[in-house]
Amino acid sequence: MKKSLSFFMMLVLVIGMLAACGPQREAQPENTDKDNGTGENKAEEPKPEKLVVWEDTDKGIALKPAIESFEKEYGIKVEFKELGMADKIRDQLRLDGPAGNAPDVVTLPHDQIGQVVTEGLLQEIKVEDSVLETFTESSITAQMFDGKLYGLPKATETPVFIYNKALMEKAPETMDELYTQAKELTTGGQYGFLALFDNFYFAHGPIAGMGGYVFKENDGALDREDVGLNNEGAVEGAEFIQKWYSEGLFPKGIIGESGGAAMDGLFNEGKAASVMNGPWALQGMKDAGIDVGVSVMPKLPNGEPVKTFMGVKGWHVTAFTKNPYWATKLVEHITNEENAKIRFETTQEIPPVKSLIEDPVIADNEAAKAVAEQSQYAVPMPNIPEMAEVWGPMASALQTIATGKAEPKAALDDAVKTIKTNIETNHPAK
Template identity: 85%
Template sequence: MKKSLSIFMMLVLLLGLLAACGPDREAREQSTEDENNNTENQGEEPKPEKLVVWEDVDKGIALEPAIESFEEEYGIEVEYVELNMADKIRDQLRLDGPAGNAPDVVTLPHDQIGQVVTEGLLQEIQVEDAVLDTFSESSISAQMFDGKLYGLPKSTETPVFIYNKALMDQAPETMDELYEQAKELTSGDQYGFIAVLDDFYMAHGYLAGMGGYVFKDNDGALDRNDIGLNNEGAIAGAEFIQKWYADGLFPSGIIGETGGAARDGLFNEGNAASVMNGPWALQGMKDAGIEVGVAPMPKLPNGEPVKTFMGVKGWHVTQFTKNPYWSTKLIEHITNEENAKTRFELTQEIPPVKSLIDDPIIAENEAAKAVAEQSQYAIPMPNIPEMGEVWAPMASALQTIATGKSDPKAALDEAVETIKTNIETNHPGN
């Protein structure tokens, strides 16, 4: 009897305890749910009244519709100012940043990123993989420095193959084919193909396509101590370049600083069937009355593409903004597919947005399609400060190669030694 009573009393106490705990448990569950909801709502930081953007000169027309849709979606005013992107934006940011007058977002050429990050003018950004997947891999690589992302790309440019349709029916598929055509078409003052290959910007594609490289790329971090401009591939590329000069297929007047002007003059006068040049030259060709065709560079003898240097213009969040979250949201918005397409329509700047390569607006534009396709093979110019030590030694080496004063290996060995010495001298401790 006592045992049964004890069991009964224990059950009563247990039921009472559960009843008492029930409301507390429900309250705790509700509290947890509220905390989760609050965490989700806090994903967006407080909105600023205004964001300020520095845009390139004469490009604001393409920014305006992107700003309008951003303001409509997020309720944040965006003001923009046009400044020369090549130098004025960087130089002004150096002054206005410490003074408290810096913008939230700026546009810069990618080869300035390393320097301005080193100076503390830009900050790393964080975006989702889905955003990164919007763009070509090479254009995202151009926005990296020391393995970190410092911007999103807005446009790209790279040298391509341009030909006079009155003198050449179509672009050749390979450089070997072009070489044979050039031999047939070169006579007197007429040339089949002209490229300014003592200019390292232009010559790089041949050295890199054969296996050379400037600085070793380790997952977005360039190693200044690993220079591949005199490796076996680079030497093979230089030997291929030298052959064009040695066989008299390039005019002697395209060596040195006047080479570019000589190339442009010969083509625009109808004395060159084809050239290697950038999209920036097309308007002058059309103004000269030349009906041009544009294509990616023909493949090298090893079957690889000419891996031209690529320049990428991007959008960046400054170190001085008080609103990095919304500044990042802004550059995501103005580089999305819709706004990138609008920018191309209004400025002809070619966006490195993968989905637009097959869009009729680019696919049916011969020049834009060629640049977009060539950009898939192109390599962003190194954006670390040490790149400044590369240009002059490589120009000297390429000139001695082009004029036959040195064999490629000796010239490139000397150039690399000079580059390494200059890096150690001018960039100690890096």
């Protein structure tokens, strides 16, 4: 009897132990990747018949090879259509998303991320560190909002120093050197250097290089309460800008909305030795017969680089996709090194892929190399909705500085006051 009882007790004990272990096994997460789009457990993630992508106008030529290799590797059909990236994609997503006709993946300029996330149009993605390490730090920062990642970068652009080799032998290393050359070359309708410094997109370079900033970054998030556009460094940057106008080194015609066309005209007519402009202007210069040289911006008088604004185009997973895992996989695939290189070769859009910066395809291309190098110093344009309140007041301040109607400190103080008031009015704190 004792033996039977002992055996029975042992059996109960074993069953109890197994029962205790059972829930622990079931409580283990099957695969966290299923919810966040990362990992390799494809067998447990149902494959959709197809994914839909919205690409930028005239850029589908670069997307096709990436789609073909994705379809071959994963057996998922991918369809795409082209829409204007600057506005059409965002506006169409607002309509098609709630109607159930949204794509799985879209491309957007990074400075729209904050607004579209706030509107519930995009979803956070999570990828392995090895994927993030593919890209430059600043380009990944540009894809983040409120400390979360909402896409992967596909291309970057930022203003650089462009010069006419017939009028300037080489790019100067410092802005002081450029200033001296400009004073020598500016005469009789000819100019040594031109920049749209009354436009905050370009003026940010010297202002930030001197120590100013738009919104302070704290723990990966931008603090809308901390605006640094009238601090000591910002004022020094504005004073640097003012002297180019006050000393007659810039013509009055490049102030205001028509300034860009006026500057392009002077350079393409051979009447300006150098300009601060973006890679988008190069084709027009070459079409005008100008033998151009391209370099990073010369360093500021304080020894710091010109911290230009950087724009980053990215790929994003929409909030409406029924297949976030595979949509994220597609984003990873079309931004990998191989496909980023193909995109550059077909569109000349410069990928922020670290391994490609030294690749001959970019390193041997003077313009691409200059943009890639300048991007290392550049600051992504703030992508929070409050940035919309910055452009107007800063443009007004810079124009009064350029025309001599206000001193830099007073103009910037007024601008910041207006910016803060508009933020409080149009973006109530949650």
